[in-house]
Amino acid sequence: MDSHIIRRPLTPGRVLKVSSILGVSLAVTIIISLMLGTANVSLEDVLRMFFHGSQVKESARLIVLKIRLPRIFLAGLTGFSLSLGGLVFQALLRNPLADPFVLGVSSGAAFGAVMGIILGVGFSIGVPLFSFCGALLTIYLVLTISRRKMGVESATAILAGVIVNAFFTAIIMFFIATSSEDRLHSMLFWLYGDLSQSQIAYSGIIAPVVLFGFALLYSFSRHLNLLAAGEEAALHLGVNVERAKFICFITVSLMVGLVVSFSGLIGFVGLIVPHLSRMILGSDHRLLMPVSALGGALFLIVADTAARTVISPSELPVGVITAFLGAPFFIYLLKTRGSRWTR
Amino acid sequence: MKGKIPIYFGLLFLAFAIGLWNVSPTWSMTYVDALDRRVSLERPPKRIVSLAPSLTEMLYYLGLGDRVVGVTTFSDYPPEAARKPKVGSYAHLNVEKIIELNPDLVVGTKDGNSPTVIHLLEQAGIPVYIVNPRRVKDVGTTLYDMARLCGVEEKGRLLSQRLAHKVQYVQDKVKGLRRPLVFLQINLRPIITVNKNTIHNDVIRLAGGINMAENEPITYPTISLEEVLKRRPEVIVISSMERGGRFEKARQDWMRWKSIPAVRENRVYLVDSDCLDRPSPRIIDGLETLARLLHPDLEWEGLGRE
Numbered sequence: 001m002d003s004h005i006i007r008r009p010l011t012p013g014r015v016l017k018v019s020s021i022l023g024v025s026l027a028v029t030i031i032i033s034l035m036l037g038t039a040n041v042s043l044e045d046v047l048r049m050f051f052h053g054s055q056v057k058e059s060a061r062l063i064v065l066k067i068r069l070p071r072i073f074l075a076g077l078t079g080f081s082l083s084l085g086g087l088v089f090q091a092l093l094r095n096p097l098a099d100p101f102v103l104g105v106s107s108g109a110a111f112g113a114v115m116g117i118i119l120g121v122g123f124s125i126g127v128p129l130f131s132f133c134g135a136l137l138t139i140y141l142v143l144t145i146s147r148r149k150m151g152v153e154s155a156t157a158i159l160a161g162v163i164v165n166a167f168f169t170a171i172i173m174f175f176i177a178t179s180s181e182d183r184l185h186s187m188l189f190w191l192y193g194d195l196s197q198s199q200i201a202y203s204g205i206i207a208p209v210v211l212f213g214f215a216l217l218y219s220f221s222r223h224l225n226l227l228a229a230g231e232e233a234a235l236h237l238g239v240n241v242e243r244a245k246f247i248c249f250i251t252v253s254l255m256v257g258l259v260v261s262f263s264g265l266i267g268f269v270g271l272i273v274p275h276l277s278r279m280i281l282g283s284d285h286r287l288l289m290p291v292s293a294l295g296g297a298l299f300l301i302v303a304d305t306a307a308r309t310v311i312s313p314s315e316l317p318v319g320v321i322t323a324f325l326g327a328p329f330f331i332y333l334l335k336t337r338g339s340r341w342t343r
Numbered sequence: 344m345k346g347k348i349p350i351y352f353g354l355l356f357l358a359f360a361i362g363l364w365n366v367s368p369t370w371s372m373t374y375v376d377a378l379d380r381r382v383s384l385e386r387p388p389k390r391i392v393s394l395a396p397s398l399t400e401m402l403y404y405l406g407l408g409d410r411v412v413g414v415t416t417f418s419d420y421p422p423e424a425a426r427k428p429k430v431g432s433y434a435h436l437n438v439e440k441i442i443e444l445n446p447d448l449v450v451g452t453k454d455g456n457s458p459t460v461i462h463l464l465e466q467a468g469i470p471v472y473i474v475n476p477r478r479v480k481d482v483g484t485t486l487y488d489m490a491r492l493c494g495v496e497e498k499g500r501l502l503s504q505r506l507a508h509k510v511q512y513v514q515d516k517v518k519g520l521r522r523p524l525v526f527l528q529i530n531l532r533p534i535i536t537v538n539k540n541t542i543h544n545d546v547i548r549l550a551g552g553i554n555m556a557e558n559e560p561i562t563y564p565t566i567s568l569e570e571v572l573k574r575r576p577e578v579i580v581i582s583s584m585e586r587g588g589r590f591e592k593a594r595q596d597w598m599r600w601k602s603i604p605a606v607r608e609n610r611v612y613l614v615d616s617d618c619l620d621r622p623s624p625r626i627i628d629g630l631e632t633l634a635r636l637l638h639p640d641l642e643w644e645g646l647g648r649e
Contacts, residue, residue, distance in 0.1 A: 039443035062467045063439045178561055196435065197459040313429050313437040314416060 010284050022294040033305040038312045039063050073203035075304040076297040078263045081255040083296020086270025091224040095154040099270030100256045103161035108138025109260035111168040128261040135257030139249050192317040193266035202262045213255040221285040268322040272330050377453050377475035387494030388448035395452045399424050400623035401486050413444045438463050476622035479545045483507050509627050513634045517551025525552040526576035531593050533565045550633040579605040582616040612636050
């Protein structure tokens with residue numbers, strides 16, 4: 001349906017319009033999400049808190065500003081990065097399966113984080129740094145394994161990613177099984193993706209990197225359009241393919257490494273949101289990038305809000321919700337609309 | 344009329360106590376907890392949230408059950424504790440719920456509760472007192488610390504002394520006796536046991552036994568059937584929360600291996616896991632039960648039950 005929307009030439013105005021619609025939905029979602037939780041907080045309280053703070057009960061203020069808000073920010077930034085990472089990987093490798101989780105970048109980052117914890121580096125800077133190195137190491141391994149004379153072979157890259165992923169997961173499991181430190185045992189939960197221990201400072205560290213990463217990747221959006229059509233074509237049209245790929249891979253690894261070190265392994269976001277965006281809006285990355293990123297943020301905030309409310313006061317790992325909500329919806333769209341990849 | 348006189352006296356006493364309270368409103372006390380944090384209380388806490396099943400048990404043991412306003416998911420003893428509002432599980436707490444309960448004291452443990460949670464509660468202005476009972480003897484001291492914190496110091500002293508006496512009694516009894524090799528199974532499949540860094544190990548040692556896996560490098564090692572056959576334990580203790588069914592099955596499974604001395608002598612037992620792995624007053628019951636099982640030839644007077 002509405003195929004004329006998709007075929008209409010893309011203008012900056014349209015990008016802005018679609019992005020602001022998503023931005024407003026994101027803001028509304030954040031406010032609703034701030035209201036929901038174990039403790040009852042009304043919409044009035046939430047709004048009052050931001051406009052004239054003093055008239056709200058101290059405990060409600062604390063719950064909303066110190067517990068829910070940091071968590072929502074972290075969920076948003078994580079969803080933003082994972083989804084954008086998925087979109088970029090899919091374009092670079094021209095493979096619908098590519099995403100930070102499948103390619104092993106997430107578990108490489110988690111592996112780095114676990115090494116950091118074992119070596120006892122400080123959590124605020126040290127662990128994210130290790131995590132980033134783990135992500136870089138993984139993408140390097142995957143690309144080296146799948147490099148052929150004609151460039152990177154995308155099916156091989158996916159296969160390599162799956163194997164590297166399994167390998168790093170095994171190492172993490174090994175450390176968890178053999179570690180006598182109780183801290184490592186609690187990391188098991190962290191490996192399933194856990195946003196519950198968020199502090200606002202985390203978002204302070206992540207946000208600048210994510211925004212910078214987005215700006216950098218966005219400047220390559222035209223290159224990605226051409227690359228998605230085929231590397232050779234891109235080369236002929238004057239794209240410095242190797243340079244563009246190099247910068248994009250590094251940037252995504254940095255973003256993913258960083259978010260994984262704070263929120264753990266969360267799958268599905270990088271697969272589902274970019275494909276949804278493509279199904280609805282076509283294949284122009286100038287539009288897809290902001291849409292996927294904001295959509296990823298929205299999706300993970302909704303999923304995490306569900307994770308912390310459905311069996312309150314206990315909570316579910318957020319990965320359970322992303323797959324549970326995401327998979328059926330995704331299958332429905334795949335059946336009714338088909339994927340852009342198949343056309 | 345006669346029956347009412349004690350009530351009048353009671354009321355009078357209460358009024359007197361309230362009067363005293365008003366005269367000395369600066370009860371404020373500062374304590375140092377297991378993380379060397381200073382914890383100040385304005386008055387004895389009336390709304391306590393416990394962040395571990397063992398601490399819930401201690402509070403009830405001290406007779407402070409009605410001051411408990413929140414417990415963790417697995418706080419199931421005494422049974423009435425299970426009906427208190429839940430604040431999530433031991434390792435995964437719901438800070439929102441804790442704050443909503445508006446406690447004037449939160450008690451937690453050093454290894455279970457995360458620094459982030461402590462930090463958030465501190466920011467909320469809620470006093471958090473962290474304890475770290477890791478050995479059987481720590482149960483008494485922790486109990487006393489909590490009693491002092493809650494303004495029932497004398498009761499705490501009495502009860503912790505009673506626990507210490509019981510431990511001493513068992514130790515005196517088993518002194519000099521040959522120590523049987525004990526295999527403690529804390530999980531059926533895979534077979535998981537404990538090394539010397541656990542409170543279980545402490546219980547086995549105090550009960551006059553030797554933990555077969557004490558020198559394993561991993562705290563909760565998974566061990567093969569082969570290894571158990573090789574080491575030939577004299578007593579097998581399966582720690583479980585459920586009787587019958589699964590346990591009987593596990594017992595039957597062991598019965599096939601007659602080369603294990605414990606099996607040959609029919610010394611495969613079930614002990615309630617809560618009495619072996621929670622550093623709560625009930626661990627003394629666990630100690631007494633285990634001592635009886637390890638040394639059945641001794642004369643045990645009134646032990647195991649009160």
